[in-house]
Amino acid sequence: MSEKLRLGVIGSGLKAAEYAQSWAKMDELEFVVLADTSAPSRQRLIDVCLAAGAPEPAAYDDYKQMLAEWRDKLDIVYISTPHAFHGEQAAAVAEAGLDLFLEKPMVTTVAEAKTLIAAQKKSNVTIVTAFQGGLSPLVLDTRKRALAGEFGELVAISGMIWESWASNYVGHWKQQPEISGGGFMFDTGAHMMNTVCLLANSDFASVSAYMNNHGKQVDIATAVSARLDNGALVTLTAAGEGPPGCASYITFFYANAIVRIDAWGGWREISVNGKSEPREEAEILGNPMKNFLAIRAGTMDNSGSVEMGLRFAGLWDAIKQSAAADGQPVKVAKN
Known part of the structure; x- marks a missing residue:
């Protein structure tokens, strides 16, 4: 089996904890580190990983410190923080040369979008916004x-x-x-x-x-x-x-x-x-990480x-x- 992709998470709120229940069990991923300003939120996400049988991820209260210390030990990052923080955090992840799965909406303004596009073009990383x-x-x-x-x-x-x-x-x-x-x-x-x-x-x-x-x-x-x-x-x-x-x-x-x-x-x-x-019906995506990985692998167009x-x-x-x-x-x- 191929080596697992190393995942870092910025923002360990309820959405991240919900996704982590399935992500921590995926054969393709290794949940290695997380960052959040809230200690209870960090612990909740750690507990989800442990309950899934995954190793305990490292935890930081500062995402910048996490990126500085882990950029060479990560493959992908998921961001799930309040909307106003997306622009700065996403640009930092792109500048670190890491592929990014970003919770919706991507950014809050056109100016932030242009900054992120410039960072993405410079580093040539994959960025996908997680709209179901x-x-x-x-x-x-x-x-x-x-x-x-x-x-x-x-x-x-x-x-x-x-x-x-x-x-x-x-x-x-x-x-x-x-x-x-x-x-x-x-x-x-x-x-x-x-x-x-x-x-x-x-x-x-x-x-x-x-x-x-x-x-x-x-x-x-x-x-x-x-x-x-x-x-x-x-x-x-x-x-x-x-x-x-x-x-x-x-x-x-x-x-x-x-x-x-x-x-x-x-x-x-x-x-x-x-x-x-x-009339057609489809289950609304409960684990969009699989789509992100397909986009990252080039087997699916990047609609985000x-x-x-x-x-x-x-x-x-x-x-x-x-x-x-x-x-x-x-x-x-x-x-």
Whole structure:
């Protein structure tokens, strides 16, 4: 059997602990080191590894010290920290010459995206953002068929996502703007934005947006109207206040087809030239590390690339700018 890849983790919160339950058992990986500012979080992740029968990983409270001491003893790094820290930490990992699996969203601004792209190009490392939708077989097959011209010209996109997010995350860092980078639209809504960015096959040209914080420090409800460079029109609605539950529904209108799909790639409905295909369902990825390793090995296209992250960041920057100006249209800067 080939030698195991040595994995380091920056951010040992609940998502990292959830993934570690399966990662610590993978034949391809050796979980060797982690870093987090919280001692209880570090211990929780260590306990998960030990419970899986894996050796105890080394632990640090400073990710910079971890990278300095372990860069030559690691192959890949997974980052799962509050959104506002992604840009700096991801660039540091890339500059250390290590392949990176980065929790969504990639970064919080276009400036951070450009910095990360420069670091990636200089070191030539693999960087993948961990959007379940971007790695879903249904989303990837839809992209392949659209690019092949099967559906015809893209005319319009309508996306909706909703969750009882405002009450679910009371007191959580996700509702602290200084580290979250945004509210519901940038957290759960990021899945919708990323799937739209991936399947639109075009950058955004202009954006108009409104936000309502519903008494919170971050956006809870967001409405977006936009135009793509390819001429297609886009509307996106995110509602983070409501009854229990979480779901999404995105419709892509083409000249010859209508494609309905959810943000995570859990289901898809396609009608081509008036003929409906059977509804398809797929399990939402519970272990995206396998996809990352396939991308790293060159056997799967990188749908979570830094370039796709830049498109996403351009959309998010424009949404924030327009919403701050009470819906004034914003032209999306070209890179």
